[in-house]
Amino acid sequence: MNQEPTASLEPSHDKAPGIGEDAAPESFLAYTAGLVFALLLTGASFFVAQSHLIWGPGVPVGLAVLAIAQMGVHLVFFLQLSTGPDNTNNVLALAFGVLIVTLVVSGSLWIMAHLNANMMPPSAIMEMRAK
């Protein structure tokens, strides 16, 4: 069977990232909308990082949320990942990747923080207790 790129000739029920119903206007709109959203989120990130409108200790969390949102925009609009049944494999693979990343990052931070504290010389521990 002729393997044309247009998805409407695909016999199977699965999709892969970026391969979907690429009808002409819709994909262009998807990319452009993704660009616009990504620009907005980038602008918001820089604004949050530099302005004094946000409470100081909340800024890193705000930046993290904006970053995750922008990664989501990239996944949905550029990589055309969706939660439809034909995208289940892709979403599952992504979820597994996110799980491993979370374990690696949070596990490293946790372990290193404990190692750091446990290796403190006794004088420093006394100082910390005194504070």
Added chain:
Amino acid sequence: MSTPAAGVGTSASPGTSREEESVRIRAAGPASVRIVVAYGFWIFLLSDIIMFSALFAAYAVLSGQTAGGPTAQELFDIRRAGAETLCLLFSSYACGLGELCIHRRRMGGFYAFFAATLVLGCAFLALEFNEFASLVARGAGPSRSAFLSAFFSLVGLHGAHVTIGLVWLLFMVAQVAAQGRKDFVLRRLHCFSLFWHALDIVWIALLTLVYLIGAR
């Protein structure tokens, strides 16, 4: 194989039951090569992101270990980071549009958009190389402190990915010019565009952690 008459599954619609649907999907056979290749490359990209996450973790742990040397606040220029971000974002956009063009047989558009992708990617690399050179000149090279080692490793690995991506881009444009719109060429081009979008995703995390949060 269970049949619809066995009445095992629940079916919401009178037309096709779950069993009929799964029988039909199973009978259709494995997915096409194009989809299998893209899915496999997606799994590779996720493994690449896991590799990046290890360096992210190292940077997060070591970001305070400046060994009496310069800190993030002193070293990083947020406007340059913004310019790099725009370069990568627009190059991702151009790459996506270039892929749309080649699928619709607009070869002029394909070459134009991929040229834009290349130019913007090179601009990003130029900015980053510039930053590295100025840091080393100020005595803030990767051997100055653990924080700087982690910074150069993380940002450098991303820059190495971008460099290899641009070399790959040149190869792909040459292949399209030489071989035309053959199936395997289009599959490889699609893998490249997935790679390029993933690099932008990694950059978002990098920008946020290193430049926005770190340099406050």
